[in-house]
Structures are given as structure tokens and as C-alpha cells.
Amino acid sequence: MKLRCLLSVSICFLSGSLNAAEVDFVKEVAPILEFNCVSCHSGDEPDGDFILTSKEMAFDSGSGGAIDPGNPDDSMLYTMTIVERTDDELMPPLRSGGPLRKEETELLKKWIEEGANWPEDVELKAKAKKSTHVSPDDFELVKKIHAKIVAQAEKEKGEAADYKNTIPVTEVDYQMIAVPGGEFLMGSPETEEFRKPEEGPQTKVTVDPFWIGKYEVTWDEYEPFMITQVDRYKDGSRKDFKSDEHTIVDAVSQPTPPYTEMSFGMGQHGYPAISMTQHAANKYCQWLSAQTGHFYRLPTEAEWEYACRAGTTSAYSFGDDPDQLTQYGWFYDNANEKYQKVGLKKPNPWGIYDMHGNVMEWTADQYVPDYFKQIQEDPNNPYIKPVTLYPRSARGGGWDDDPDRLRSAARRGSDALWKQQDPQLPKSVWYHTNAQQLGFRIIRPKKIPSPEEMYFYWNSAKDVF
Structure with a gap:
């Protein structure tokens, strides 16, 4: 009886782990970066010398600590998105539509916690946001x-x-x-x-x-x-x-x-x-x-x-x-x-x-x-x-x-x-x-x-x- 309960608990735990799918970089993380970050972090003079166009550049460029797989609190890609909206270090800055929504910062955090899996062949390009906002200035x-x-x-x-x-x-x-x-x-x-x-x-x-x-x-x-x-x-x-x-x-x-x-x-x-x-x-x-x-x-x-x-x-x-x-x-x-x-x-x-x-x-x-x-x-x-x-x-x-x-x-x-x-x-x-x-x-x-x-x-x- 005791063995059957332990087995049942193990199966439930395993089932929960399988249901908690890993973050899909291409479908979930890449759009956040392409619409909010890549325009300022690409080219010959990127902000902070931090380039986000490829895995190699994203992990190696900048002053270090941009992405530390498994450690979001030591990764600037995450920590700079959750500072106060008036902070000069906010990414993306207010002028570019920042800050990110909470669900987006949580997704970045989870991705880094899981090891920051970035497929080698995936390169990012800056994309413009589409807005359904209706201005009162009409x-x-x-x-x-x-x-x-x-x-x-x-x-x-x-x-x-x-x-x-x-x-x-x-x-x-x-x-x-x-x-x-x-x-x-x-x-x-x-x-x-x-x-x-x-x-x-x-x-x-x-x-x-x-x-x-x-x-x-x-x-x-x-x-x-x-x-x-x-x-x-x-x-x-x-x-x-x-x-x-x-x-x-x-x-x-x-x-x-x-x-x-x-x-x-x-x-x-x-x-x-x-x-x-x-x-x-x-x-x-x-x-x-x-x-x-x-x-x-x-x-x-x-x-x-x-x-x-x-x-x-x-x-x-x-x-x-x-x-x-x-x-x-x-x-x-x-x-x-x-x-x-x-x-x-x-x-x-x-x-x-x-x-x-x-x-x-x-x-x-x-x-x-x-x-x-x-x-x-x-x-x-x-x-x-x-x-x-x-x-x-x-x-x-x-x-x-x-x-x-x-x-x-x-x-x-x-x-x-x-x-x-x-x-x-x-x-x-x-x-x-x-x-x-x-x-x-x-x-x-x-x-x-x-x-x-x-x-x-x-x-x-x-x-x-």
C-alpha cells in the first residue's frame, strides 16, 4: 500500500514536469528581443557594446554578465528589464516603449533559469512593433x-x-x-x-x-x-x-x-x-x-x-x-x-x-x-x-x-x-x-x-x- 502511494506520487511529479514545457526560444523569446531590444543592440555602435543578433554575440559581447545561463539574477538581459521605469539602465528604455510587460520579463527569467537555450543557427533581426492604440490627438x-x-x-x-x-x-x-x-x-x-x-x-x-x-x-x-x-x-x-x-x-x-x-x-x-x-x-x-x-x-x-x-x-x-x-x-x-x-x-x-x-x-x-x-x-x-x-x-x-x-x-x-x-x-x-x-x-x-x-x-x- 505504501509503495503504491509512493509510486503514485512519483508518477504525478513526473507528469507535472512533463507538462511544464521548456520555453521555446524561437516562438517566445526571440519576438520579445526582436521587437524591443535588437534595434538598439546591433550594428557598429550597439548600446553598451551588447549585441543581440546571434547566440555567439549575445553571450560574449558587452562588459560581461549579459546572459548567465541558469542565473537570471546575474544576467543583465533580465535584471535591466525590471529596474524602475525612470532608471537610465532600463531596457528597453522609455523612448522605445519600455518597460516590458511583466509576463515578458517572467518569460525571460524562466528561459535563463532553464539554461538560456538559443539554437546556434537562429539569428535575430530588429522588427517594428505594430500597435492597435488609438490616439486622443485626433x-x-x-x-x-x-x-x-x-x-x-x-x-x-x-x-x-x-x-x-x-x-x-x-x-x-x-x-x-x-x-x-x-x-x-x-x-x-x-x-x-x-x-x-x-x-x-x-x-x-x-x-x-x-x-x-x-x-x-x-x-x-x-x-x-x-x-x-x-x-x-x-x-x-x-x-x-x-x-x-x-x-x-x-x-x-x-x-x-x-x-x-x-x-x-x-x-x-x-x-x-x-x-x-x-x-x-x-x-x-x-x-x-x-x-x-x-x-x-x-x-x-x-x-x-x-x-x-x-x-x-x-x-x-x-x-x-x-x-x-x-x-x-x-x-x-x-x-x-x-x-x-x-x-x-x-x-x-x-x-x-x-x-x-x-x-x-x-x-x-x-x-x-x-x-x-x-x-x-x-x-x-x-x-x-x-x-x-x-x-x-x-x-x-x-x-x-x-x-x-x-x-x-x-x-x-x-x-x-x-x-x-x-x-x-x-x-x-x-x-x-x-x-x-x-x-x-x-x-x-x-x-x-x-x-x-x-x-x-x-x-x-x-x-x-
């Missing part, structure tokens, strides 16, 4: 912001004037210059030194009245938008968003955490914000609009050049002599290989600072070499609506440019190489890490556009990544 949100802007305009009727305002969420001030509408000769004449073909032929262009930022958007204004202690999906929407608890400001998509420190040691307080994508700049405008009840966006190329020239027809807003440029802008010769605080040089005739140099500035347009040919039929408030992500137009030149790039008519298109260092898959929609002389300034048109137009301005780069 057309319905834009309609709510539009209604707030219309109501605010009713309270502020009167002549346009320069003004100083405070961002409600951060209590940071910014200043706007009132620009009267008018007609001007856009582009450069064929006789202008360093002129490029895409700067003409010169065309008479009309623009409506608007306000423009007195200065380039600074880190003081932009960083609180960029850095938030909120878990976000890759599109920037809050993971904890609840329509009955959060405001229209909370519903606006904001950047996921950056891959690196985005001022690159060049300075923050009073310095221009840099290296954002056009999408990120657009979303900042929407975020600011949702708070203030004023419609903000990027300037069109025509509006930017009109404001830069400030009634002048010369190569620069101060004349044709590049030797005077040191009084008005920061560029290769005087910037000491970095951007400088905004507003330290002389302004243009309309009181707008740093239109020449310091950082080149996003505009709202698609960059096209034949811009002037395309606007010939309708030169009234011209705008080349973007249809592809690259190239988009930037103006003004930056701290690492020669004087010819800082001319009022000089044009430049964005390039995918501006995010070459980004290891994520897909590439971040928020950062151009390689474009360290790229920033932006905002405008506010006097005429309020329709909700449909607002939505396009704020989302023109959203669905083309």
Missing part, C-alpha cells in the same frame, strides 16, 4: 482647440500689436512681434553673390498679417514640452489618458524621451532648442495653442522671408556686406562651434532677432527646387503643402554655416541623414539627432484657419514616417 481634439481659439479671439478684438505672453503650464514667457501684411519681392536677384538657382526667379508675393516669435524657441519654452514624467506610446500620446480626467492639453501628443541629452552640452537656459523633427515642432505649436487659445504654427517660407527681410531688398536685412554679419548673427566665423543665447546680436528693422544664423529654422513647406515656378499662378500667401517627409524647408542658416547660407533668400531642405544616429526601429518621429544647428520659431496668423487647416498644419508630418 481631429475631434483639433475641433475643441479651434473652438477655444475662436472664443479667445472674440475677447481680444482690436489692432494687432507686439505682445508678451506666458505659457500657462510652465509659466515661461515668450514674446511675439506684430508683422503687417503686404507685398514683397521674394527670392534673390541673379546679380546677388552666392545666389543659387532655387532662389528665383524673384516673384512678387503677398502675405497676410501675422505675429512672429521675437526670438527662436528656447529650451526654457521647449524642454518642458519635450521631457515629461509620463509613459507615452511612440506617437507621443499618454498611456494613462482618460478623457474624463485629462484636459485638451494632455491629449496633445508630446515627445517620447530622447535618445541622448539634446543640447549636446552647448547650453540650455536662454539658448535655442535644437534637433527636433518638423513633426515635433508642429506638435509644440499645437500644445501651445491648446493652452493659450491662440493659433500657433510654423511660418511658411514666404512668411519667414518676409519677416526676415523686414522691408529690405538686400542680401541680408542689414545690407549686402557680409562683413557686418558679426553684428547681427552667429555663424561659423564667430559662434565658437556652438549655438549662442538668443537675442545677443542686433535685431532686424522690425525688431526680430537671430533671423540670420544661430540656428536654421523650420518652415511649414515641402522643399521644392522649383518653388518660384510653382507659386507663379497664385503668389498670394503661397504655401507648398507637404506630401513627403523629405525634404521639408528650413531657413536662416545656423552656427556652423558660412555667410552665404545666412542670406535672406537662402533655402535648404531636410534630409533623412539628420537622424542617422537614431538606433530605433522605426526611427523616432521626434528627433533629428544629427541636425544640431536646427531649431524653429513660431508664428500666429491674424486670420484663424478652419479646423481642417489647423489639423493639417499640426499633423503634416505625422503619417508619413
Whole structure:
């Protein structure tokens, strides 16, 4: 009788062991790594010198201890996935959708406990996550912001004037210059030194009245938008968003955490914000609009050049002599290989600072070499609506440019190489890490556009990544 019970217990134990199947690396572990880890841990410069593309590299690369078969608590592949979400060592980091779900970390732990079986012939490749998430940052949100802007305009009727305002969420001030509408000769004449073909032929262009930022958007204004202690999906929407608890400001998509420190040691307080994508700049405008009840966006190329020239027809807003440029802008010769605080040089005739140099500035347009040919039929408030992500137009030149790039008519298109260092898959929609002389300034048109137009301005780069 006793022997029969012991035999029964042994059979039950053996049966339980057989039912507890080992973790299948190919079906269970590989997808976790390919969708969350391999993009940053592959290539020539992997994070932490830790490569996850093959068994040999995964077990031997890095500083040691990445995978210790049988010992998950001594394996960084597991321990780095369970640190606090704010820890810089978290894998995957917040910017890449981390942390992993608990069931995923438990599966990694079990796999390592069982000996970390990784078939020799299995190599991993980075894969992009597919999401069924529906963002609250949609057309319905834009309609709510539009209604707030219309109501605010009713309270502020009167002549346009320069003004100083405070961002409600951060209590940071910014200043706007009132620009009267008018007609001007856009582009450069064929006789202008360093002129490029895409700067003409010169065309008479009309623009409506608007306000423009007195200065380039600074880190003081932009960083609180960029850095938030909120878990976000890759599109920037809050993971904890609840329509009955959060405001229209909370519903606006904001950047996921950056891959690196985005001022690159060049300075923050009073310095221009840099290296954002056009999408990120657009979303900042929407975020600011949702708070203030004023419609903000990027300037069109025509509006930017009109404001830069400030009634002048010369190569620069101060004349044709590049030797005077040191009084008005920061560029290769005087910037000491970095951007400088905004507003330290002389302004243009309309009181707008740093239109020449310091950082080149996003505009709202698609960059096209034949811009002037395309606007010939309708030169009234011209705008080349973007249809592809690259190239988009930037103006003004930056701290690492020669004087010819800082001319009022000089044009430049964005390039995918501006995010070459980004290891994520897909590439971040928020950062151009390689474009360290790229920033932006905002405008506010006097005429309020329709909700449909607002939505396009704020989302023109959203669905083309």
C-alpha cells in the first residue's frame, strides 16, 4: 500500500514536469528581443557594446554578465528589464516603449533559469512593433482647440500689436512681434553673390498679417514640452489618458524621451532648442495653442522671408556686406562651434532677432527646387503643402554655416541623414539627432484657419514616417 502511494506520487511529479514545457526560444523569446531590444543592440555602435543578433554575440559581447545561463539574477538581459521605469539602465528604455510587460520579463527569467537555450543557427533581426492604440490627438481634439481659439479671439478684438505672453503650464514667457501684411519681392536677384538657382526667379508675393516669435524657441519654452514624467506610446500620446480626467492639453501628443541629452552640452537656459523633427515642432505649436487659445504654427517660407527681410531688398536685412554679419548673427566665423543665447546680436528693422544664423529654422513647406515656378499662378500667401517627409524647408542658416547660407533668400531642405544616429526601429518621429544647428520659431496668423487647416498644419508630418 505504501509503495503504491509512493509510486503514485512519483508518477504525478513526473507528469507535472512533463507538462511544464521548456520555453521555446524561437516562438517566445526571440519576438520579445526582436521587437524591443535588437534595434538598439546591433550594428557598429550597439548600446553598451551588447549585441543581440546571434547566440555567439549575445553571450560574449558587452562588459560581461549579459546572459548567465541558469542565473537570471546575474544576467543583465533580465535584471535591466525590471529596474524602475525612470532608471537610465532600463531596457528597453522609455523612448522605445519600455518597460516590458511583466509576463515578458517572467518569460525571460524562466528561459535563463532553464539554461538560456538559443539554437546556434537562429539569428535575430530588429522588427517594428505594430500597435492597435488609438490616439486622443485626433481631429475631434483639433475641433475643441479651434473652438477655444475662436472664443479667445472674440475677447481680444482690436489692432494687432507686439505682445508678451506666458505659457500657462510652465509659466515661461515668450514674446511675439506684430508683422503687417503686404507685398514683397521674394527670392534673390541673379546679380546677388552666392545666389543659387532655387532662389528665383524673384516673384512678387503677398502675405497676410501675422505675429512672429521675437526670438527662436528656447529650451526654457521647449524642454518642458519635450521631457515629461509620463509613459507615452511612440506617437507621443499618454498611456494613462482618460478623457474624463485629462484636459485638451494632455491629449496633445508630446515627445517620447530622447535618445541622448539634446543640447549636446552647448547650453540650455536662454539658448535655442535644437534637433527636433518638423513633426515635433508642429506638435509644440499645437500644445501651445491648446493652452493659450491662440493659433500657433510654423511660418511658411514666404512668411519667414518676409519677416526676415523686414522691408529690405538686400542680401541680408542689414545690407549686402557680409562683413557686418558679426553684428547681427552667429555663424561659423564667430559662434565658437556652438549655438549662442538668443537675442545677443542686433535685431532686424522690425525688431526680430537671430533671423540670420544661430540656428536654421523650420518652415511649414515641402522643399521644392522649383518653388518660384510653382507659386507663379497664385503668389498670394503661397504655401507648398507637404506630401513627403523629405525634404521639408528650413531657413536662416545656423552656427556652423558660412555667410552665404545666412542670406535672406537662402533655402535648404531636410534630409533623412539628420537622424542617422537614431538606433530605433522605426526611427523616432521626434528627433533629428544629427541636425544640431536646427531649431524653429513660431508664428500666429491674424486670420484663424478652419479646423481642417489647423489639423493639417499640426499633423503634416505625422503619417508619413
